[in-house]
Amino acid sequence: MSVPRLRLGMVGGGAGAFIGGVHRMAARLDDRYVLTAGAFSSREEVCRATARELHLAPERAYPDFEAMARAEAERPDGVEVVAIVTPNHLHAAPARTFLAQGVPVICDKPLTAGLGEAETLAEFVVKSGVPFVVTYNYSAYPMVREARRRVAAGELGEIRLVQLEYAQDWLAEPIEASGQKQAEWRTDPARAGLGGSLGDIGTHAIHLAKFVTGLRPAAVAADLTSVVPGRRLDDNGHVMLRFEGGAKGLLWTSQTAYGHANGLALRVYGERGGLQWRQEAPEVLELSLRGRATERLQRGVAGAGAGGRLPGGHPEGYIEAFATLYAEFADLVLDWREGRAFAPELLPTVGDGLEGVRFVDAAVRSSAANGAWTPVVG
Amino acid sequence: MSVPRLRLGMVGGGAGAFIGGVHRMAARLDDRYVLTAGAFSSREEVCRATARELHLAPERAYPDFEAMARAEAERPDGVEVVAIVTPNHLHAAPARTFLAQGVPVICDKPLTAGLGEAETLAEFVVKSGVPFVVTYNYSAYPMVREARRRVAAGELGEIRLVQLEYAQDWLAEPIEASGQKQAEWRTDPARAGLGGSLGDIGTHAIHLAKFVTGLRPAAVAADLTSVVPGRRLDDNGHVMLRFEGGAKGLLWTSQTAYGHANGLALRVYGERGGLQWRQEAPEVLELSLRGRATERLQRGVAGAGAGGRLPGGHPEGYIEAFATLYAEFADLVLDWREGRAFAPELLPTVGDGLEGVRFVDAAVRSSAANGAWTPVVG
Amino acid sequence: MSVPRLRLGMVGGGAGAFIGGVHRMAARLDDRYVLTAGAFSSREEVCRATARELHLAPERAYPDFEAMARAEAERPDGVEVVAIVTPNHLHAAPARTFLAQGVPVICDKPLTAGLGEAETLAEFVVKSGVPFVVTYNYSAYPMVREARRRVAAGELGEIRLVQLEYAQDWLAEPIEASGQKQAEWRTDPARAGLGGSLGDIGTHAIHLAKFVTGLRPAAVAADLTSVVPGRRLDDNGHVMLRFEGGAKGLLWTSQTAYGHANGLALRVYGERGGLQWRQEAPEVLELSLRGRATERLQRGVAGAGAGGRLPGGHPEGYIEAFATLYAEFADLVLDWREGRAFAPELLPTVGDGLEGVRFVDAAVRSSAANGAWTPVVG
């Protein structure tokens, strides 16, 4: 059976960007999309060059997302899905524009720079009824989903503890001062929002916790730090967590911890067992059940880690997980278009995006109040 | 700058195949190819269904490679590169056909089932002057190439030892008897050739040894075993190696070693240091230099592992390495077409393919002679 | 040259005890002590049986430490050092008694059950001028000391972050209810003190942080939990740390985290590098310096981890580290007796013991105040 490919437009992702290229590889891997149009950069020449490089028709390289929305809406072969890969403060406006036209949106994380616009956007999405996904990509690793299944099946019993960490070292020095583009906007409150490491990577961890355990932080006590002198946003975050229902947790985020390239780790402990998963070795999930040896579950081995593309031992990684979000969103869009029920059980929703921003907001307020326990208002 | 995409044809890779899908993902990832035509299966319906699923024009699904070669040659938009992903005994014929038409070929490994046809094909390729690559994909992992650079730079000094192993467990039971398609042809001498595990996975290891160290086995002493009763080809191989120039080595291949999904490992030791790399953790290379602590080189960190697509800590895997072969072959084809010098320094050549078959041939003869040292004739 | 062996007495360590046996193996390993007398248990028969098993003269098995102190003081061959291995609330009294007689003391951790007695004891020790060591044994692992040297040498630059964790799972169920002796007293405030996991294992981590970095917590914000219903002391602790001088940290202690047998880990990050050490793989220290690959320092290899007893690759463990404290304390005692300067640079002092109790006290108060930042008063 042949499944139609969706015409994809992209907002952001011009030269010097990192995540735009990732989205494009993710879109290509399973052949569910054809990149057709883009507003890749506010610098016109960059936008055109990017379009040329990507084999787009020249007239479908747009100077801005409004122009793209207008023009594509009038084409019979206009874009059917739009990916938004701009800095945080530039997510909401294009999202609303395309949703208003009935075009499903793939939006990078965190949802927005600030809480107000996150709430507005979330409401807008829900009202629109148009499919929307936030690329909390780590939730698409097969072994993360295996973890989710194990917890859901009750293998660990009721969850007591969720220990989260996400450590990097690329901002251990003030590289934003020398013009590194990724660092520049991520350390700028106007573009990144109130959270630095907390928004950029902490929200990934918080989403993962919920994805695997179903638990959301009810309150936080945070101690955020700008370890690098002069930096305006946190580059290290210590957060104590109290989840709804009584479980507890810790979150450590850092972008200044030498030796960690992209050290996201999740550990969950319940009444009857524990598990751990580390993003830099994503094919493995360690499961420790009461009274038994720790099992080293490996994707593709002995039934673990369904949903991969390759047999066990043939490593899949970051792009593959990202591509899974793209592929599943394509399914969702087709279901929606054809009026079938669409239940994005595994796909991060705008609600997940909103929860991430709420978490950042609460943690920033807690830290400003010297670590006072602060509810994560929902 | 825009680089043209190449029209790709495929021979083999219909339903139930494993490696065909890998080639297609590899071809898509970097957007250097457009799959345009295929002779995916000798079963007509399978071939058509595969073409439909892959969004090919119906007329470009061919019943066999000869039909494809004839028809595509007459089209102005005929295929520009052909990938051959059939069982071993079906590589040579289509390769020769397309090369004869001047169409570059991407050929799966091992080169052929038998030594005679490997030699003939190699000669044919060289005479043709048409680009040809054998998908010894493991050589495209960034950290394998880092290993090659370190050895070439003399960091280990003259190489003394090369210890190779490639262990799997998927054939630990006689699954070929119950019709598993992959197992069926790989355990059938008529289709796989004289080597079982030796040809299927051992040649990967032998290529890796040469790729990293430049050393080729001059003689082998082998003890091949069909561990599973009734199996007609080796599913476990023990081989002692003497390399040209005097270094020595061991190779262990197994498809019956429980606990190993795809355990390819390379260890190299020289006068001044050693290194090791393991395919199931491909982002890391361990380097141990005389008098120093072992360094854990990680792709993308501190300058190691050039050629990746993502920052360090964002795992790349099997598909990415495979895609690198595809992307580099596209460069090669463009250089060749435009008359530029093309030096496939890093791409596995037909010569590499031939050496693999020669190695299998020598090891099989050695084992038949009760492990007598047998020259790998070249 | 021959170094005299010291006659050792022991308080506690009868049948069913764990740590008493460890102290005895530690005392024996390097042949610096001869166990000579003991008040092993308040149950007379247990004490006698223990003495018999240990080849002590029957008259040197004492019903209590006072009797031992009296009798041994009168013997020309009385004990020269006393080891105290009782539950926490029974450390101070015997310590004072023997110190008052001029007998050096090896005291298990934490120093005492309560802060008041810790302060009194510390003052007493200092005034006495008699050698005293607290068995924070993890600080005697060669690779922990390597970490200390690296930090002291400035390799990491100024320290910014200290991440501590100590996770176990042996109390994940209420085993104290079924009479497990170790669990019983450790979960009883009257015997263990105000801290559960915090005192039992958390103080090890806090000592390690100071031992390696020189940093002491100035204030803490804690969220302590009795995960197991009905337990009277914390079996899980989340603590945010602010160190003197401005560095920050996190401490996670747990005795309810399935999959962790004795998971003490130390991670330190500075301006120019980071390091990590894990107790369950104690022979390795990972060092990540700015712009360089992570080095896997191994005890006995390339000059790392001085002070071991065996060549690299011959694993040393818990007992060996413990024995190092014993051996170094013997040196200290001999220096002291002969009027030589004695500077226990590497040995945990009563001051370290006091700091541990102060930390527990502050964390318990912080938790009671809903996580308010609470100074660790010194």
Next chain:
Amino acid sequence: MSVPRLRLGMVGGGAGAFIGGVHRMAARLDDRYVLTAGAFSSREEVCRATARELHLAPERAYPDFEAMARAEAERPDGVEVVAIVTPNHLHAAPARTFLAQGVPVICDKPLTAGLGEAETLAEFVVKSGVPFVVTYNYSAYPMVREARRRVAAGELGEIRLVQLEYAQDWLAEPIEASGQKQAEWRTDPARAGLGGSLGDIGTHAIHLAKFVTGLRPAAVAADLTSVVPGRRLDDNGHVMLRFEGGAKGLLWTSQTAYGHANGLALRVYGERGGLQWRQEAPEVLELSLRGRATERLQRGVAGAGAGGRLPGGHPEGYIEAFATLYAEFADLVLDWREGRAFAPELLPTVGDGLEGVRFVDAAVRSSAANGAWTPVVG
């Protein structure tokens, strides 16, 4: 209950020795022996100094083993067990002397330098009826014994493959030329015997294979190398193995492989599962059973690794395993003395020692015959 301590004499183990100190720590750890007499060195002053350092009575430091045997035999408190820790060629003579006097012997490995004296000694031991143990210490690691139990229980089914390696790097340069004492005798055929790495470390691996699986090599095909120019014995060995009963294997020994301190590893594969154990991480055994995730068995956790001294997660190492041989030999000696049956099920016998020498002999002959399959005659 009190178990009497045995008076221990030692032959060898003076200054500069490595293994003598290990034996002494092993003897002390469990308090089953008291070192009482020694012929530590042929250099009188070294012998006396060693005795003094070890608190021996001066008259019990002997110039040679004959003197020690004579004098101790006449004392009512003469030695009850003798440990022989000299270079290989000096094992047999003292062993025979003490056995002839009815004194049980603990003998370092390999049993002897040559095959003839090994056979003679083995016969002598058996005839004597006096307890004798060869310190193949790795077989006393709790997780090695766990492996043995698992295999014996049939969890892996019939064994098909045994892959052995023992890699070190301390002889990667010709340090024997600069007078390193350990290197000097180990590279000297007159003192070490015909095997270099094969005898020194390879026999450990061969013993381990038998200890865990019960399988003995029936025939070998070997390629031995002196990697370091001018060295007279092998410092690297490649050996193909055919075991009695049909299983196969590989052995790699090296003392020239940079990055390996003491890399002994055992991997066993059967009809239904596989396992692996690595000496540098001795507390863990990985078990992979058909259709199940790999289990990471840890000593002291979930019932694995009986026989340790500490709870799980408190690392035990090389000395502890060595001490287990000593303690079990003490039990054996007491049983023997009191006329009880003594069945040294787990202790390496003189027969094991003889098998090790036979293996070396066969491998050396095979290598001399260019790798011809050579029976291991027994």
